[in-house]
Amino acid sequence: MNVGNEPAQQRAPGGGGGEGGRPGVRLFRRLIEDVRHGADLAQLADSAPRRWSDALLAETRFHLAGMMNAVELAIGLHVSDARVESMLAELGPGYARHAIEEELEILSPELLGHLRRRAAVAMLLRQNDGSGAPVSIAAVDPGAGNDRYLDALAALGIAERRWSAPMLLDAPMRPDLPAEHFHDLAWTVAALLIRGCEADAAAGDQGLFRALVQATERLIARHDEGRGAFALAQLCARSLTRASRLALAPAALVDARLLLFAALAEGEIGLSIEQVIEALIDPLDEPRHAVLRLMNIDDAVAFRTMELLAPLTGAAARGDIGLAEFVEDYRLFDAAKAVAWLMRVSSPPALVEKLALMERAQ
Amino acid sequence: MSALPAVDAPVQATLDADGRLVAADEALLALQVEAGGDPNGLLVIPALAALVRLVQRLRIPISRGVEVAQGETDISMWVQLRPDDEGMALAIVDWQARTPRRAPEDVPAIHLAVAGDEGHGWNWQVDTRLRFRTVDQDAEELGHEPPRIGDPLTAYFQLDTRDDTAMPLLEALALRLPFCNQSAILRADAAIAYRISGAPLFDNGGALMGYRGRAVRIDEVPAPAPQPEAEVVHIFGPDLGRRLDQALRQPLGRIIANASTISGQLEGPLRQDYAEYAADIAAAGRHLLELVDDLADLQAIERPGFTTAQEEVDLADLARRAAGLLNVRANARRVRIQTPPLGERAPARAEYRRVLQILVNLIGNAVRHSPEDSIIWVRVDDEAGRARAIVADQGGGIASEDHERIFERFERLGLAGGEGSGLGLYISRKLARAMGGDVTVDSAMGQGARFTLDLPGWTA
Numbered sequence: 001m002n003v004g005n006e007p008a009q010q011r012a013p014g015g016g017g018g019e020g021g022r023p024g025v026r027l028f029r030r031l032i033e034d035v036r037h038g039a040d041l042a043q044l045a046d047s048a049p050r051r052w053s054d055a056l057l058a059e060t061r062f063h064l065a066g067m068m069n070a071v072e073l074a075i076g077l078h079v080s081d082a083r084v085e086s087m088l089a090e091l092g093p094g095y096a097r098h099a100i101e102e103e104l105e106i107l108s109p110e111l112l113g114h115l116r117r118r119a120a121v122a123m124l125l126r127q128n129d130g131s132g133a134p135v136s137i138a139a140v141d142p143g144a145g146n147d148r149y150l151d152a153l154a155a156l157g158i159a160e161r162r163w164s165a166p167m168l169l170d171a172p173m174r175p176d177l178p179a180e181h182f183h184d185l186a187w188t189v190a191a192l193l194i195r196g197c198e199a200d201a202a203a204g205d206q207g208l209f210r211a212l213v214q215a216t217e218r219l220i221a222r223h224d225e226g227r228g229a230f231a232l233a234q235l236c237a238r239s240l241t242r243a244s245r246l247a248l249a250p251a252a253l254v255d256a257r258l259l260l261f262a263a264l265a266e267g268e269i270g271l272s273i274e275q276v277i278e279a280l281i282d283p284l285d286e287p288r289h290a291v292l293r294l295m296n297i298d299d300a301v302a303f304r305t306m307e308l309l310a311p312l313t314g315a316a317a318r319g320d321i322g323l324a325e326f327v328e329d330y331r332l333f334d335a336a337k338a339v340a341w342l343m344r345v346s347s348p349p350a351l352v353e354k355l356a357l358m359e360r361a362q
Numbered sequence: 363m364s365a366l367p368a369v370d371a372p373v374q375a376t377l378d379a380d381g382r383l384v385a386a387d388e389a390l391l392a393l394q395v396e397a398g399g400d401p402n403g404l405l406v407i408p409a410l411a412a413l414v415r416l417v418q419r420l421r422i423p424i425s426r427g428v429e430v431a432q433g434e435t436d437i438s439m440w441v442q443l444r445p446d447d448e449g450m451a452l453a454i455v456d457w458q459a460r461t462p463r464r465a466p467e468d469v470p471a472i473h474l475a476v477a478g479d480e481g482h483g484w485n486w487q488v489d490t491r492l493r494f495r496t497v498d499q500d501a502e503e504l505g506h507e508p509p510r511i512g513d514p515l516t517a518y519f520q521l522d523t524r525d526d527t528a529m530p531l532l533e534a535l536a537l538r539l540p541f542c543n544q545s546a547i548l549r550a551d552a553a554i555a556y557r558i559s560g561a562p563l564f565d566n567g568g569a570l571m572g573y574r575g576r577a578v579r580i581d582e583v584p585a586p587a588p589q590p591e592a593e594v595v596h597i598f599g600p601d602l603g604r605r606l607d608q609a610l611r612q613p614l615g616r617i618i619a620n621a622s623t624i625s626g627q628l629e630g631p632l633r634q635d636y637a638e639y640a641a642d643i644a645a646a647g648r649h650l651l652e653l654v655d656d657l658a659d660l661q662a663i664e665r666p667g668f669t670t671a672q673e674e675v676d677l678a679d680l681a682r683r684a685a686g687l688l689n690v691r692a693n694a695r696r697v698r699i700q701t702p703p704l705g706e707r708a709p710a711r712a713e714y715r716r717v718l719q720i721l722v723n724l725i726g727n728a729v730r731h732s733p734e735d736s737i738i739w740v741r742v743d744d745e746a747g748r749a750r751a752i753v754a755d756q757g758g759g760i761a762s763e764d765h766e767r768i769f770e771r772f773e774r775l776g777l778a779g780g781e782g783s784g785l786g787l788y789i790s791r792k793l794a795r796a797m798g799g800d801v802t803v804d805s806a807m808g809q810g811a812r813f814t815l816d817l818p819g820w821t822a
Contacts, residue, residue, distance in 0.1 A: 148456070183420045217421065226425025226442065234427055238438060238456065298715050300683055320690040327687070328648075331655075332615035 055311055058167065059119035059126075060112075065097040066173025071189040071219070072096045073172055078215035084208050087197040094170050099192040106188055111181045117277040118163070121229075121259045124308050125164040128256035149239035152232045156260065159229035176228035183220055190216040230273060233263035242268070250301040256308050261295075269294045269342060279345075280305075281312045285326060288313075289333040290341035302330045373439075373457055378449040381405050381414040389457070393432060410441065410452070417443050417450055427456075435459045483556075483578035484508075487563075488515050490572050492535075506554060519546035519556065519577075531558065535573070545580075555581040618644050659719075659785075663792045670713040670797050674820045677708040677717070677742045677751045684721035685740060688729055696734045699725065708742035709820035710749035712797040717817070720793055720801065723786040724753040724813045731757035731811070748799075749819045754812040760805040768803065790815075 072095065076088050088095075100107070162174060175182055190212050197208050225231055237245060237260075245264045252261040262276035269291070271279070279287035288309070292302050306315060306326045315322040375386035381404050383394065391401050399406035405414055409428040417424055423444040430437045440456035484499040492515040497508050509518040521531060522545035534541030542559035560575025621644035625637050662668060678701075685692075685699040692699050702708075710717070721740075728738045736756040743750050760768060771788045791801045799817035 178426075179416070179420060179422045179424050183422050220420070220422045221445065223422055224425060225423070231425060235440065235456075238427055238440065238458070300715065300718050303683070303687065320686075320693070324687065324690045328618075329615075 053311060053314070055123060056116065056119055059123050060115050062167045062169060063115055063119055063122065063163070063173060064100070064107075065094075065169040066171055067175040067177070067185060068097040068100060068189055069094055069170065070172035070175050071186055072193065074219050075186075075190060075193065075212065075215045078218045079211050080214075081207060081211040084197070084211040087208065088193060091193065091196045095196050096189045096192045097169065099196060100188070103192065103195075106191060108181075108184045111177075111184045114178070114181050114274070117274055117281070118229075120277060120281045120312055121160075122163040123312060124256040124258045125160050127308055127311075149236055152235040152239065155227070156229055156232040156236060159227075159232060160257070160259070163229065175223075177225070178228065178230060179223065179225045182223050182225065186216050186220050186223075229259055230263075233259045234266065234273060236260060237263035237267045240264075240267075246296055249295045250297055253297065253301050253305045253308075265291060265295050270346065271342070275345065280309060283314055285329060286333075286341060287345075289330050290338040292330065293333055293335055293338035294342060299327055299331060303327045373454040375405075375452040376449065377405060377414065377452060379418075381411070381418065381450070384449065386452075390452075390454070393430065393437070396432060413441060413443050414450065417445050421445050432459075483576045485574070485576055486515075486560075487574040488572050492516060492573070494518070495572065506548065506551060518549060519558065520549050520552070521546050531560070534560070534562070553581065554579065618648055659789050663789060663796065668796060670716050670793070672711050672797075673714060675710050675712050675714050675717050677710050677721075677744075677749050677815070677817070678702040678706045680714070680717050680721055681725075681740045681742060681751050684718055684725050687722055688725050691726070692729045692738070695729060695732065697729055697732045697736055697738060699729070699738045699740060701740050702742050706742065708744040708749040708751070710799075710817040711820045712799070712817045716793045716797065717815075720790040720815055721751060721753070723790045724751075724801070724815065727786065727813075728753050728755035728757070728811070731755060733757065744819055747819045747821070749817050751815045752812060753815075754810060756810045759807045759809045760803060760811050761807050762805075765803050765805070769801070 072093075076085070079085050079088065159174075159176060165171070165173070175185060177185060194209060194212050197212075198205065226235075240248065245268055249261055249264045249268075252258075252264060258277060258280060259273070262273045262280070265271070265276045266273045269276075271291075276291055279291045282288060288306070292305065297305070303323060303326070306313075306323055309315070310323070315326065373387045373389045375390050376384045378384055383391075383399075383402055383405055386394070386401070393407050394401060394405065397407045405411050407430055409430050413424050413426075413428065416422075423442070425440070425442045427438065427440050430439065436459075438456075438458045438460050439454045442453045442455060444451045484497065484504065486494060486498075486509070487496040489495055494509045494511050494513055494515060497511070499508060501507055509515070530541035531544040540559075540561040542557075544558040546556050546558055548554040548556070556577045557580045558575060558577050560573040562573055563571040621640045624640035625644055682701045682704075685701045689699065725738065725740060732738055732755045738756075739752075739754045741752045741754075743752075769787050769791045771785060787801070794801045794815060794817065797817055799815065802814050802816070803811060804814070805811035
């Protein structure tokens with residue numbers, strides 16, 4: 001079932017209704033609000049009716065919780081003050097991931113937007129048994145790329161497998177985030193830990209504050225965004241020729257490897273990897289049609305792609321009819337339309353924003 | 363975008379805490395100077411300077427790709443920037459010089475490709491009144507004065523009107539179509555002759571924005587070798603299929619979409635008979651669209667030199683995909699399609715999308731001719747170097763004297779008025795034969811039909 005953005009349409013996970021004070025309900029509401037602010041406003045898609053499905057929300061929570069667990073653990077390891085160490089131990093493992101449900105507004109909308117795209121990638125991998133299998137992709141074009149490509153492809157496969165691990169909210173997940181998002185997440189966890197420890201100690205405990213700041217700074221300084229799945233996918237794509245990128249793109253889609261496809265498309269059509277993923281999971285078909293057409297994807301692969309994306313886009317509710325219509329519409333969506341869409345989204349954001357405002361006013 | 367030779371060894375530099383270059387490899391220094399910076403000053407290469415600011419602000423290592431413009435080329439680089447006690451260490455581990463990314467309007471899918479003109483001539487773009495908007499070469503490159511922006515194309519070129527010859531440009535302009543081989547001479551110098559080709563540009567709403575094309579000088583380049591006139595048997599003339607396709611596809615799409623919206627009562631309740639009319643319109647539109655598709659295919663496969671790709675395809679997988687595409691239609695007729703079980707394979711040497719097209723046609727026909735509550739079996743086998751897909755239905759069957767006739771053009775044996783174009787089996791057999799195979803039928807009246815797609819097996 002999908003959940004609309006309108007507050008009246010929102011439904012608590014697990015069937016809980018009403019304005020209950022449970023953290024899960026508040027987390028859900030705030031996720032929606034923040035993401036609407038961050039992602040929807042940024043894309044001027046506030047009319048999009050079905051941006052978050054239950055499955056996508058659950059996947060996002062899994063990633064957020066897992067990475068917060070890992071950051072919390074790592075901060076604890078970097079703390080060199082025994083007193084602060086014991087204060088953290090008092091809070092218990094997984095403190096931050098529980099606490100964030102009360103303080104969700106301190107996460108940046110950009111981080112939530114990124115988590116949403118990451119969750120979409122992971123959801124597709126879960127649907128495919130061969131998730132993260134580099135062999136099938138490497139076999140499509142054995143002569144493609146170079147050692148760097150094969151190394152990155154293998155590392156990407158491993159990273160993707162981690163993303164599609166069983167959804168245990170208490171387990172740590174490697175926070176392989178782009179630098180800005182990792183920075184945001186690390187300071188978020190630090191802030192929650194300081195607040196948590198202060199509840200048992202005197203407020204404004206400078207020793208506590210200093211110890212956690214130093215530990216977080218050490219953690220941030222050791223982060224390597226180049227080992228993250230987004231960066232690995234980009235490394236794969238940039239080591240290929242144009243012909244190889246186009247040859248691999250359909251294979252990546254058939255194997256449900258959205259991230260690899262997005263990186264291949266980034267090199268080909270000039271949109272960022274995040275923009276390509278947004279286009280593919282958009283509730284409207286036009287961006288999806290355009291990206292697929294620009295990458296010369298044939299009808300059969302487009303059908304398979306839509307089948308995989310259906311739980312994310314809301315098309316699942318329409319069953320086979322929706323899929324058949326998607327392919328019918330795709331056949332009518334020619335290259336000229338795809339290019340027109342690309343020109344529109346490649347325009348300066350301010351211009352796109354103004355045009356969209358004018359369109360909505362009509 | 364084609365990759366040019368890359369710089370293999372990492373390019374390194376150190377920066378102080380303010381982002382000033384302390385030391386740098388030559389390649390980076392050259393870029394810095396080209397960007398107007400001092401070799402020992404603040405790093406001013408915009409994309410790199412942005413990363414430096416990010417590291418200064420967040421104190422976090424960065425590892426990501428950026429693109430830097432350098433004259434006529436772009437440099438795509440993978441940059442690692444790590445803060446340290448003195449400032450920052452910068453390493454560019456992957457340095458690729460590339461031709462600049464094309465603007466969206468130059469995406470290859472709509473890039474004008476006129477046979478024989480590649481690599482020669484110059485590009486132009488005009489608005490709806492045929493006034494030049496862009497010209498990509500100057501006087502030195504052209505060897506004569508280029509057109510001035512804003513001047514009409516017809517004031518620059520004298521179009522060839524001798525002996526009532528065709529005027530491709532004007533005809534195309536009237537029909538909003540691409541054109542080629544418009545002969546012209548320069549008004550400023552009648553000794554300079556050109557061949558002009560172009561394609562229309564449309565805005566988002568489908569309105570004409572102008573034309574973009576190529577002008578190739580023909581008074582100094584050798585004329586292309588005359589191609590032997592191919593023996594083409596066109597049923598509607600050489601260009602009609604393409605023009606039909608262009609002219610009909612978009613309006614039909616709109617008709618189908620609007621009629622479907624009305625019949626689905628998505629915009630509000632409607633009298634049932636009106637909704638049914640709309641459903642009929644949508645169905646008729648879909649039928650016409652199929653016909654357009656078939657005509658486009660027909661024209662492609664009847665063109666001399668038509669070939670298909672030879673790749674490894676799995677008939678079992680394709681049969682499952684084709685059946686998946688037709689499940690909606692089959693369910694509506696309460697027909698079940700039984701496909702090869704998962705895990706079964708029948709590798710063939712053929713072109714993926716063409717085989718899918720054939721199987722969709724065969725299974726689609728079977729759905730069309732099957733009685734309600736019946737089953738269609740799709741089986742595959744792989745024997746003696748051949749791979750086969752068999753589609754069997756429980757329909758009324760085909761008399762033996764009609765077994766060959768059904769593969770003829772426009773043969774719509776047993777179909778009611780609105781069903782089928784009569785081209786599907788003809789096209790399927792043509793495609794199968796082009797791939798070294800065939801489509802055959804085995805049937806008798808009252809005993810259903812069994813169509814076999816036979817293709818060369820895949821051997822590694």
